[in-house]
Amino acid sequence: MTTSPFAPVFVSSEAARAVFVWQDAIRALQAAYARPIPPKSTPARTVAVAGKTWLRTLPAVPVGSRYYGAKVMGMAMDSAVPGVEYVIVLFDQETSRIAAFVDGNLVTGFRTAATSAAALDRLAPAKATRLAVLGSGLEASMHTRAIASVRDLTEVIVFSPTPERRIAFADAVSRDLGVRARGVASAREAVEGADLVLAAARSRDEQPILFGDWLMPGATVVSIGSTIPEQREIDISVVARSDIIVCDMLEEVLDETGDMLAAHKAGLAFHDKSFSLADLMTGALDDRLKDARTRMYKSVGGGLQDIVVAGLILDRAVEAGLATTLPIEFETKR
Structure with a gap:
């Protein structure tokens, strides 16, 4: 089967750990927050709740970034094996297509700590x-x-x-x-x-x-x-x-x-x-x-942190051959 040039990739936490560099993430976040941030480009998180099931989303469109997207996480606390899973969906500004799905569990820890360090540095x-x-x-x-x-x-x-x-x-x-x-x-x-x-x-x-x-x-x-x-x-x-x-x-x-x-x-x-x-x-x-x-x-x-760090990890994972190309292609609405 021929892989579509628009096929998205998956970046695992293992791949993220392999390519992540603290200094690079810190500098990327400092640059992202130093640019003008339009009021609607990084809105507040939203949480949908019904009973003991919840779904949280954190979207962002970073100015000057190739990628935009959202982190989605959820948990059904009444399920047989409750637990939280995170996925960061990245869209490519150059193609308007879905570029990647990034496992957000480890990335969340990376981005939170890197943002704190970026703030502390100033x-x-x-x-x-x-x-x-x-x-x-x-x-x-x-x-x-x-x-x-x-x-x-x-x-x-x-x-x-x-x-x-x-x-x-x-x-x-x-x-x-x-x-x-x-x-x-x-x-x-x-x-x-x-x-x-x-x-x-x-x-x-x-x-x-x-x-x-x-x-x-x-x-x-x-x-x-x-x-x-x-x-x-x-x-x-x-x-x-x-x-x-x-x-x-x-x-x-x-x-x-x-x-x-x-x-x-x-x-x-x-x-x-x-x-x-x-x-x-x-x-x-x-x-x-x-x-x-x-x-x-x-x-x-915030979503801006997720997208900036996940985008950096995506590029590094692709360069290192650690991103998994998915055998799928989304239908584009015109």
């Missing part, structure tokens, strides 16, 4: 850094590696409620990054004295795991674990202490995350010190950053 002081990590899962692991690609880490201190997990995390950091790392028995012990604090594990009982009076002057916080109203990660004192708050999806972070909703309910004013990631990347916040002591980046994730 937000945090450029110096050797002591990193505190709250959490020991995939996001915490990826963020540590992404941050290490933009900052010289002098030490990584990790807190996880499970001793075995924090020890394993510290051992992996030391082995993979050549950075001194250790686990500690409390979140406060990890945070005190740290230049950079990564909150990547919301609490099981939805109580804050990070408090403002733990932070040393000049610390920068990255919070990624509270993305919907029901979730909590940072105490409102962290919001109060932050002189500048940078958000990847400004309205979603401020109006739809449990942490910021709690701060609003407590009467804290924070909208006037909250800004978009695009503001940071274009240099619009440079003057404010000079006077800011405590800085925070808060993320819920």
